[in-house]
Amino acid sequence: MAEHHSAFVQRFSMLAPPTRDNSVKTNVTIIMDEPVSTDDKAVLGKLNGAGLTVDQVLPRIAVVTGSIDRAKLSSLRALPEVKVVEESGVVRLID
Numbered sequence: 001m002a003e004h005h006s007a008f009v010q011r012f013s014m015l016a017p018p019t020r021d022n023s024v025k026t027n028v029t030i031i032m033d034e035p036v037s038t039d040d041k042a043v044l045g046k047l048n049g050a051g052l053t054v055d056q057v058l059p060r061i062a063v064v065t066g067s068i069d070r071a072k073l074s075s076l077r078a079l080p081e082v083k084v085v086e087e088s089g090v091v092r093l094i095d
Contacts (some may be wrong), residue, residue: 025067027088028052032062033081043081050076 030052036043037059044054047064051072056065062083068076077085 024070025053026070026073027055027067028065028073028076029086029088030064030066030076030082031084031086032064033083035059035062036064036081046079046081047076050079052076 030047032043036057038044038057044057044064047054047066050068052064052066052068054064054066056063058064073085073087076082
């Protein structure tokens with residue numbers, strides 16, 4: 001009976017959602033200090049240098065979306081042009 005239980009646990013664990021470790025890329029939404037255009041090579045270069053793969057640049061609302069290794073989130077947040085970095089699925093209520 002223990003063998004069946006063990007096999008069940010092994011199969012069930014394969015169905016579990018992945019853990020949020022630092023080796024996995026996460027999608028992020030970044031609110032910039034100032035609007036950024038797709039032509040702004042200096043700022044986009046800094047974002048890329050911090051590890052971000054840019055998906056979209058939304059200049060009218062000063063937002064950039066992309067993906068980054070979780071281990072590099074702190075270097076992205078440390079850029080002076082970056083106001084806020086939010087991972088996808090994270091919602092914060094503001095009082």
